[in-house]
Amino acid sequence: MKRLIDLKNGYKGKVVEIQANDILKYKLYELGILPGVDIEVVQLAPFGGPVKVKVHDYCLALRRPEAYSIIVEEQP
Amino acid sequence: MKTITVAVVGNPNVGKTALLNEIAGTNLKVGNWPGVTIEKKEASIRYKDYIINFVDLPGMYSLKNQTAEEKVTMEFLLKERPDLILNVVDSTNLRRNLYLTIQLLELEIPMVISLNIWDEVIEKGILIDVKKLQKLLFSPVVPTSAKTRDGIIDLLDKILESYENKRFVQCEHFETNFEQYLKEVINLVDKYKSVLLDVYPKRYLAVSLLEGSFKDSIPPVLSEEIEKIRKKIKEIHRKDVKTLIIEERYGDVLSIYQQVVKKEIENIVEHSYYLDKIFLNKYFGLPLFLFLVWLTFEVTFKLSSPYVDFLDKTLSVVSICIISFLEQSQTSDFLKSFVSDAVIGGVGFVLTFVPVLLTLYMIISFLEGSGYISRAAFLMDKFMSFLGLSGKSFIPLLLGFGCNVPAVYATRTIENPKEKILTTLMIPFMSCGARLTVFALFVTVFFQNYGGFVIFSLYLIGIMSSIIVAFILNKLFFKTKSDIFILELPPYRLPTLKYIFINTWIKVKAFLIEAGTFIFATSIVIWFLTNTPFGVKKDESYLAKISQTISVIFEPLGFGNWQATASLFSGFVAKEVVLSAMGNIYIGEEIAKEEEKLTIKEGLNKIGQAFIDANIDVIKNFASIFGFINENEEGGNGNLAKYIRDSFTKDQAFSFLVFLLLYTPCLATVFAIKQELNSYKWMFLSIAINFTTAWIVTFIFYNILKLV
Numbered sequence: 001m002k003r004l005i006d007l008k009n010g011y012k013g014k015v016v017e018i019q020a021n022d023i024l025k026y027k028l029y030e031l032g033i034l035p036g037v038d039i040e041v042v043q044l045a046p047f048g049g050p051v052k053v054k055v056h057d058y059c060l061a062l063r064r065p066e067a068y069s070i071i072v073e074e075q076p
Numbered sequence: 077m078k079t080i081t082v083a084v085v086g087n088p089n090v091g092k093t094a095l096l097n098e099i100a101g102t103n104l105k106v107g108n109w110p111g112v113t114i115e116k117k118e119a120s121i122r123y124k125d126y127i128i129n130f131v132d133l134p135g136m137y138s139l140k141n142q143t144a145e146e147k148v149t150m151e152f153l154l155k156e157r158p159d160l161i162l163n164v165v166d167s168t169n170l171r172r173n174l175y176l177t178i179q180l181l182e183l184e185i186p187m188v189i190s191l192n193i194w195d196e197v198i199e200k201g202i203l204i205d206v207k208k209l210q211k212l213l214f215s216p217v218v219p220t221s222a223k224t225r226d227g228i229i230d231l232l233d234k235i236l237e238s239y240e241n242k243r244f245v246q247c248e249h250f251e252t253n254f255e256q257y258l259k260e261v262i263n264l265v266d267k268y269k270s271v272l273l274d275v276y277p278k279r280y281l282a283v284s285l286l287e288g289s290f291k292d293s294i295p296p297v298l299s300e301e302i303e304k305i306r307k308k309i310k311e312i313h314r315k316d317v318k319t320l321i322i323e324e325r326y327g328d329v330l331s332i333y334q335q336v337v338k339k340e341i342e343n344i345v346e347h348s349y350y351l352d353k354i355f356l357n358k359y360f361g362l363p364l365f366l367f368l369v370w371l372t373f374e375v376t377f378k379l380s381s382p383y384v385d386f387l388d389k390t391l392s393v394v395s396i397c398i399i400s401f402l403e404q405s406q407t408s409d410f411l412k413s414f415v416s417d418a419v420i421g422g423v424g425f426v427l428t429f430v431p432v433l434l435t436l437y438m439i440i441s442f443l444e445g446s447g448y449i450s451r452a453a454f455l456m457d458k459f460m461s462f463l464g465l466s467g468k469s470f471i472p473l474l475l476g477f478g479c480n481v482p483a484v485y486a487t488r489t490i491e492n493p494k495e496k497i498l499t500t501l502m503i504p505f506m507s508c509g510a511r512l513t514v515f516a517l518f519v520t521v522f523f524q525n526y527g528g529f530v531i532f533s534l535y536l537i538g539i540m541s542s543i544i545v546a547f548i549l550n551k552l553f554f555k556t557k558s559d560i561f562i563l564e565l566p567p568y569r570l571p572t573l574k575y576i577f578i579n580t581w582i583k584v585k586a587f588l589i590e591a592g593t594f595i596f597a598t599s600i601v602i603w604f605l606t607n608t609p610f611g612v613k614k615d616e617s618y619l620a621k622i623s624q625t626i627s628v629i630f631e632p633l634g635f636g637n638w639q640a641t642a643s644l645f646s647g648f649v650a651k652e653v654v655l656s657a658m659g660n661i662y663i664g665e666e667i668a669k670e671e672e673k674l675t676i677k678e679g680l681n682k683i684g685q686a687f688i689d690a691n692i693d694v695i696k697n698f699a700s701i702f703g704f705i706n707e708n709e710e711g712g713n714g715n716l717a718k719y720i721r722d723s724f725t726k727d728q729a730f731s732f733l734v735f736l737l738l739y740t741p742c743l744a745t746v747f748a749i750k751q752e753l754n755s756y757k758w759m760f761l762s763i764a765i766n767f768t769t770a771w772i773v774t775f776i777f778y779n780i781l782k783l784v
Contacts, residue, residue, distance in 0.1 A: 052352070
């Protein structure tokens with residue numbers, strides 16, 4: 001188990017849970033980041049900026065704290 | 077003739093605006109929702125014997141009631157009850173888009189679904205079973221493409237058909253158990269507070285109540301009963317209701333997706349993926365962005381400046397023609413001066429913004445339509461997040477260094493109202509090109525040896541002040557925690573020319589009609605103040621008298637005389653007129669105008685020549701952007717320089733410049749703020765904030781300089 005932020009670029013993971021307040025949790029859920037869904041870190045912005053992730057077939061930018069709250073199971 | 081109201085709903089970045097442009101063309105009107113700073117687009121068209129009114133709702137991912145955009149949407153859908161919903165869906169991204177579709181079905185409003193961006197589906201070789209989708213969603217589904225214009229007529233026909241059918245089939249898309257809970261809730265509502273069933277759609281009401289909404293408008297008994305059901309669900313499913321509902325909807329989406337999307341070619345070349353490798357690159361991303369911004373800047377101002385000159389020349393020719401005509405008919409000097417200076421000057425002032433706005437909107441529409449704006453926000457987010465803003469605020473602020481007016485309009489790309497207001501209030505502190513002309517003159521007079529440093533420090537003072545002000549405003553007005561920042565990075569797409577032109581045209585038209593009239597009217601008022609009583613010396617005009625009274629407040633800043641005050645007054649109209657106004661005020665006589673007489677034919681010839689010159693200049697300017705031509709321009713203000721040297725000390729000069737930098741932006745900016753934020757409150761607040769900040773900062777600097 002890892003936090004999404006700790007996934008290396010290009011590695012995939014399966015969402016296990018989201019450790020965050022309800023507002024953020026449901027917001028991520030509604031954007032399709034639900035437990036059991038595959039998620040991939042594609043790129044990182046410079047200077048500790050947001051993270052570009054891929055879920056289903058679309059890309060989202062999350063800030064680091066948000067990416068930190070997503071717990072994933074790393075997949076080969 | 078029947079009128080149909082259609083609410084256009086969809087995720088952001090699904091080509092909703094482009095589709096609406098195709099349907100309605102220039103019938104599209106842009107305004108604001110009452111009381112908020114959220115853009116409202118409306119279009120009304122005639123089709124077969126119907127009038128169809130499209131109301132474009134803010135792009136959203138789900139139906140909630142939290143942000144201002146969501147409130148606007150829910151209010152419209154629930155209270156106004158449109159006849160029909162047109163759900164625009166990105167057919168290349170169904171898994172995300174259908175979530176909202178499923179939610180919209182809960183509203184029990186007949187719906188037509190447009191599978192937009194269909195051209196890409198064909199291009200990528202994806203097969204979508206439209207008929208099956210139609211059956212699963214119980215609503216007509218039409219593939220459309222704004223690019224190829226496919227499906228537009230079909231879509232309109234389906235809208236009429238659905239309207240005439242007025243049939244809404246509720247699909248019970250949750251699992252059987254859950255449908256049972258919903259029925260229980262509805263029965264409970266019927267028993268304890270049945271009015272709610274008349275006000276809200278049943279299914280929406282039941283789901284919302286289960287989620288825990290509407291707590292204030294239901295009796296305690298009902299609340300308790302619902303709580304019981306909620307507990308039961310939690311026991312059986314081991315999940316809270318909200319999570320369960322979201323999962324149910326997503327389960328639905330995925331099952332529909334699997335049934336409907338038949339063939340998906342894997343490993344299609346994802347150009348967006350590779351473009352992002354370049355544009356979002358850890359090392360090149362930022363420099364590339366800054367280069368693109370610089371290019372935008374250069375292109376906007378260099379491309380438009382020849383046309384601004386052309387407009388200037390045209391108006392002066394028109395003015396000469398009119399004066400020649402007035403002279404023949406023996407009109408008084410006052411009227412002549414009024415027509416040539418106030419009326420034509422005012423119109424000219426408004427028009428000079430048009431070339432800048434046109435070019436800038438075209439570039440911004442392109443950046444927006446292509447998906448690059450989101451990338452810029454991604455790259456700059458970290459830097460702006462310190463101020464409680466997101467990356468989207470960066471571009472408008474930067475544009476402010478060119479001209480504040482288009483910068484204010486560029487805040488349109490910011491969806492979050494709080495961020496938008498804050499950014500807009502910061503823009504006037506960015507020192508625009510017009511202010512630079514005044515700085516330059518003062519610097520050559522007072523600070524020859526370290527002119528660059530003085531100008532640089534002025535820009536810096538502007539930036540620092542804006543940051544401090546933003547910080548304080550953030551604490552005072554927007555106490556809410558910084559919002560969750562989640563940004564979609566849509567695939568790169570080439571926007572159609574029609575999309576760019578229509579967007580640009582609507583916005584420039586709105587500027588001319590809304591802000592233009594205000595700017596024109598106010599500049600006429602200021603003209604009257606400076607020129608009446610007519611024929612008296614400058615220091616006896618109403619402006620001089622008012623300035624004398626006001627000048628007291630500038631005493632502590634070092635320039636408490638009426639001349640300086642009156643110059644600042646003129647700067648309120650436009651910073652570019654400060655110098656000519658100062659010439660007027662300090663030297664006391666106008667630079668003699670050449671008395672010319674022109675017939676209309678000669679006038680037209682001159683205008684034609686000016687237009688050709690403008691086009692040549694555009695090419696020259698383009699060349700100069702890339703360094704092929706070096707331009708050198710120096711204006712002659714020798715006379716004025718002498719007077720200024722005698723009227724200011726060094727300290728006073730610097731303090732005057734600091735004040736000029738920070739105080740109330742020009743009229744055009746003020747009215748742009750009014751138009752963009754849709755509120756006089758923020759407009760006056762912006763004026764007040766700038767004025768106070770200017771006074772305080774100048775006071776501090778003047779006193780430090782006196783001590784040194």
